[in-house]
Amino acid sequence: MVSSRSVDLDELRALLGEWRNGSGSLAERLAAAVEQAIERGELLQTWRLPAERSIAEELGVGRSTVVRSMEVLAARGIVHRVQGAGSFITGKRSSPRTASLPPGLRSKYQMGEYTGPGIIAATVPSSADLPADALTVTASELLDASPDGEPPGSGYHLAGLAGTRRAISAMLTAHGLPTGPNAVIVTTGATQSLSLVFDQALAPGDVVVVESPTFPPTLDLLRRAGVQVVSVRTGDAAVDTEGLAKVALKARAKMAVVTATCNVATGHSVTSEDRRALVRIAEAGVTVVDDCTLADYHPMPQPRPLAAMSDQRSIITVGSFNKIYWGGLRMGWIRSHPTLVPSLVRTKAKTDTGSSVPSQLILAKLLRHHDTIADLRRLQVQRRAAATRDFIGRELPDWIIEGPGHGPAMWIRLPVRDSAEFVAFAYQQGTAVGYGGMYRSDGRASQHIRLTLTSGDDEVARGVADLKAAWSAFPDRRRTRKGNAR
The missing domain is CATH 3.90.1150.10 (Aspartate Aminotransferase, domain 1)
Structure with a gap:
């Protein structure tokens, strides 16, 4: 969790930059500059801003300008003003804009x-355009044996059918991420994969750094977990991994969630060189979740997944077949260090005693045609x-x-x-x-x-x-x- 501290005047002035540029009154521009520093993860929840009179003297503006800017930020829920104690960053964000929608x-x-x-x-x-022979499950396959001869048994396989885990691990290995079946958990899709990782690794109040834009379900899951989300905007290119790494370390983040290959909105991918910054923060103890849900849409050859660059326990990769095969399949995966699989499986067992056997049998067949x-x-x-x-x-x-x-x-x-x-x-x-x-x-x-x-x-x-x-x-x-x- 982020510890409280006071922001000194020199630091604040540096963070605000050329804040006078732009439109609106001076108070509105100052409020916008503070809000942008919060968005970049440079001002964090519980941090106390300098006294309003001191800010006014440092910036060369009237105290009324600073007071008005704090009032604007307080009205937006971005700061909390305490009489006699100062203004504190709340870390809150506006709810996603749905009010204007029907x-x-x-x-x-x-x-x-x-x-x-x-x-x-x-x-x-x-x-409609998937291989028809892969979309059928015979009674023999369902009741007696999976495609590779292994009986499904009771159907309760918390980590997934062994044959399906082997098929997924083979696909990942072929795509540059060496993986054994003991490192794979079968899920119903990326949303369940992320939910399991968040439930297992996060606690309320933890700081999680997330690129923006990102998958809406990811944001919903993090809000539900009660964590503080620090946003790092991608702009007109892939996420600035060096900037993200600095924010994560400065904020003492517990986790960073990234889509290193094929951002859900922009389609940008992080270059091989820039991925090293993400590996470095994983080596420093930050759990890095690499969401590869849309990676198959990237032209070949695809960039190496983060986990292929370092065998760190703190790098977890998730993905889904629903976006590349068919939504009704409801199949996804988690790839983690084998030592983490038991704890993730225990977390999964709280709400799900095993993914659908018929879907897993179909998935194993589809994976033969993956490329x-x-x-x-x-x-x-x-x-x-x-x-x-x-x-x-x-x-x-x-x-x-x-x-x-x-x-x-x-x-x-x-x-x-x-x-x-x-x-x-x-x-x-x-x-x-x-x-x-x-x-x-x-x-x-x-x-x-x-x-x-x-x-x-x-x-x-x-x-x-x-x-x-x-x-x-x-x-x-x-x-x-x-x-x-x-």
Whole structure:
């Protein structure tokens, strides 16, 4: 847990930087600079800011300016002012922006229900183009033996069927992460994998560093765990691993959660050289969780997973087959140091006595075709991405597509201050698209939308056309100039 300390004036001045630049009153600019330092993980929960009079003298502004800026931060729940004691960082963030979304769409985000019209916020591939022979389970396989001749027995296999664990470990080894079956736990997907890791490794009050944007379920699980989430923004490139490492060590973080290969929103991947900073903090004792859920969408050859760079107990890798095979499969995995598997299995046993045997048998068969399926999925989303880029460039020139074009989604910046209003408007017009603010670990508003590419070619083309129609009908007064969008 973060220990309380006082921030000295020299440190605060350095953290605020050129805070006078920007728009709004001096008080608003000062409040924004403090908030940005909190977002970067440079000002942490329970830390006390200098006295308002001292801040005013140090910055060369009136005391009333500093008082007003603290009032703004207090109203946002970012600082807590104590009479006679000072202002303390609360570590709280605004709840993810759902207030502007219509009830139907807001409930889908809150309840995790991703069904609706048009392009969905989190669609997954269809099973239609998977090998048909791999999608069947015979009575003999189910009741007598798995594909490699091992009886499933009672069906209660906490870590997963031995044959399925072998198949997963073989796939990981072939992709550059040497893994034995005793290092693998079969789960229902990345969400369960992360839930087990968080339940086993974290306690309320622990500090967890998370890149932003990231998977919304990851954020939900961390909030439920009662930890302090420190956000490190990725900007226009992959996450700054050196900056993340500094934040993690300074904050005495218990864990860092990263998507080193194929960020869920931008599609960016951390370079091999930059991954070393993440390995270093693992060697320093920070548990590093490498979420490889979308790694198969990265063009071959893929970057080496973090765990392949160092055999550290504190590097845990998780993944899912639901995003690359089919959502209805409900299969994922945890790869950890073998010495950690028993404790993770005990945690799993509290709520789940074993993943579905039929699904595991099907997974073992699908894994024989893994590279072929992954190649197909990459080609599908690349084709849809190219068509969507052409359409947006021609029909929606003020929309900016960010990221390298990897992954099953596109991260698009709109010329508005907050895309929530457009997401709500588009939904009312009959199409649903992902709201960027749901992917931000700092809970702030976002100019971005996330457009998924895992539906069929015609569905994606139709959805983009529907978004264009919605944008054309979107009231002009809600737009900002492209140059002012940030």
